[in-house]
Amino acid sequence: MIIVYHINDKITAVVTSDNQKIEFDYQGTIAGGLQELAQQFPDRKILWCHSAVKEQLNLAAIKTLFHHDKMMLSFNPNTNDYFGNKIGYVEASLFINVNKKVSYPTWQMSSVVGIVHASVLNAIKDKTGSDANFDYYLNSLAKLCMPLGLLCYSEPLLLKQGESIASPKASVYLLFRFVKQHYKTQWVFLLLLNLVLFERKFPVLSFIYCFFYKNRSTRNISLDDIKAESSLKVIDKRTLDVIIPTIGRKEQLYDVLLDLKTQTYLPKNVIIIEQNPAVNSVSELDFLTSESWPFPIKHTFTHQAGACNARNIGLNQITSEWVFLADDDIRIGEDFIEKALEHVAILGVKAVSISCLQKGEKLTFNTVFQWGSFGSGCSFVATEALNNCNFNMGYEFGFGEDSDFGMQLRNQGHDVLYLPEPEILHLKVPIGGFRTKPILEWHKEEVQPKPSPTVMLYQILHNTQEQLFGYKTTLFIKYYKYQKVKNPFSYFKMFQKQWNQSVFWANELKKTS
Structure with missing residues (x-):
């Protein structure tokens, strides 16, 4: 590992992890220095640290935190990040409101402390520019590479507890420039409009000057040759429960069970929550007991309709190390569970949502990346990550419970990755015959x-x-x-x-x- 100490936009020292000094030309920019070091040491991790927090640097934690090469970690101990809250006017994603208490997915990087593998810097060499402003460079790098599969996190454990330092803040001019270079042009106009409407500010010069900058494209950037092979062990017992809420889809649920029955890696339990709000109704799932299944089926029948309530009932019955949250109208291949767990083990994560497409739909995303939502019918989650998580009943019969559940996971330090494979076929069957549209x-x-x-x-x-x-x-x-x-x-x-x-x-x- 190479450690770069800096202050006032200049590199002050370059050393190895055992504090051996490396001869280096300190005259250039910090970003340029990192790129030179990446070429000189292509197989090393490169860590940057402001000299003011040198004593707080938590080198002992790096091995666990930086568990594969396709990552970028950083931490700003201050409440606001480089671009401040104004970036929220143009980006609605979960990557903006960063939880500083846990490892949290975000492209908002900081010059205070951070680490990236040299292979990432070499992959983007001469394709994004070498900004003199180090914070701008780091944020640009992460913003461009995150959709390409670079896993970027705010990681508080990079520093031991201690006093925080004042970190750089972007000017309004740099904010407009960043939006112009990394978003569609219409967002520049919307940023200006929002500043006028909600802050009574009219930064016309910053608005005009940003049009002198070209958009930064990811067209020629590829991170495919960088392998994400985690050193973490997230699967031990290799046991899995499956949760399936169902209502009025007897035939489709039967097909799902047949797919689970033929899996090369069988679940330990299948948890079915059957709903029928009709008074005096009883279960219609006779095949649960009339046929033989190679796994125990935990069947709960309830008159209370609602996906949130049903899934919460299922969560309370988990006994395995992992859980597959499934829908009652999907189809999966016979090696689906086995492949999904293989991907999870390689990536070293505790929550993934898997590609779930209807027949005829084309796959839009072909790489693993940090997902902006969560799929309650297509996700694998480690049971230990579910502590204090449930499907918020405020969303019952509405929209948003999936995304909210994903946010609960992230706010406990568990990222959600998107897997393009193994695929799930979503039949999108019309609603069951006894469903009624609720009057809210x-x-x-x-x-x-x-x-x-x-x-x-x-x-x-x-x-x-x-x-x-x-x-x-x-x-x-x-x-x-x-x-x-x-x-x-x-x-x-x-x-x-x-x-x-x-x-x-x-x-x-x-x-x-």
Whole structure:
């Protein structure tokens, strides 16, 4: 491992992990220095550290934290990251509101401390530029490479506990430049609009100057030759339970069980939660007992409909090391479980969501990367990662419970990766015959909430205020062409009433969570 100490945008020392000094030209930029070192030591990890936190550097933890080469770790001990909260006006993803208490997925890197493998720096050499501003360079690198499969994290364990230092903050000029270089051009205009609307600021010069910069493309960047082979052991007992909530899909559930029956790696238990809200109804799943299955089936019948409640019942019955959260209308190959667990072991992660496509759909993402959501019907999760996690009942019969569950995992330090294979075929069968569309409390309101209160609940629970405002602006613009009120002033009044209704009901749902 090579350690680069720096201060005031200049490298001050380059040493090995056993503190042997490496001769180096300190005259260039820090980013340029890292790239030179990567060429000189192509098989080494390269760590950077501000001289002010040298004594807090936790070298003993690096081996465990940096467990494969396709990673980038960094940590800013301050509350706000380099671009501050304003970046939330243009990005709604979960990578913005970083939980500094745990290992958390984000492209927001810091010059305070961090580590990356030389092979990553060599893969992007001459393709992204070598910015004089080190923080800008690090954020640009991570932003470009994260969708390509580089796993980027804010990692508090890089530093031992101690006093934090003042870290650099991007100017509004650099914020606009970053948005222009890493997002679609329309986001530059939306950033300006949001600053005017919500902060009463009009940075016209920064807005104009950003158009002198070209967008940074990932077209010529490939990280495919860098292998993610983790040194961590996340599978020990190799036991797996499967949870399947079902309602009105007897035939489809039977096919799922047949697929599980022929697996090369059999589950330890299959947990089925059958729902039928009809009074005096009984189970229709006679094949659970009339046929022989190579695994125990834990069957729960309930009159309470709702996917959140059903999945929570299932979570309480897990006894294995891992769990596969499945839907009742999917089809899988006979080696599906075996392959999925192989991928999990190689990557060293405790939660993955797997490609789940309908017949005829083409695979959009071909690489493993940090997923921006969670699939409650297509995911493998380590049981130990599920502590204090449940499907929030505030989302029942609405949208967002998947994403919320994923956020609960991440806020406990467990990232969710997307796996393009093994694939799941999602039949997307029409709803069962005895399902009824629930009448929710806000359906009776004269002014209907916009967006749905469950969507607003997710925004309130997991996003920053700037992300919420940015979402409001884009929703206002997109919704305009779909509604009947074309007078912009009348539309604004109506939209504001609908938004306020959504906030009210989201806060009511929050009380039930």
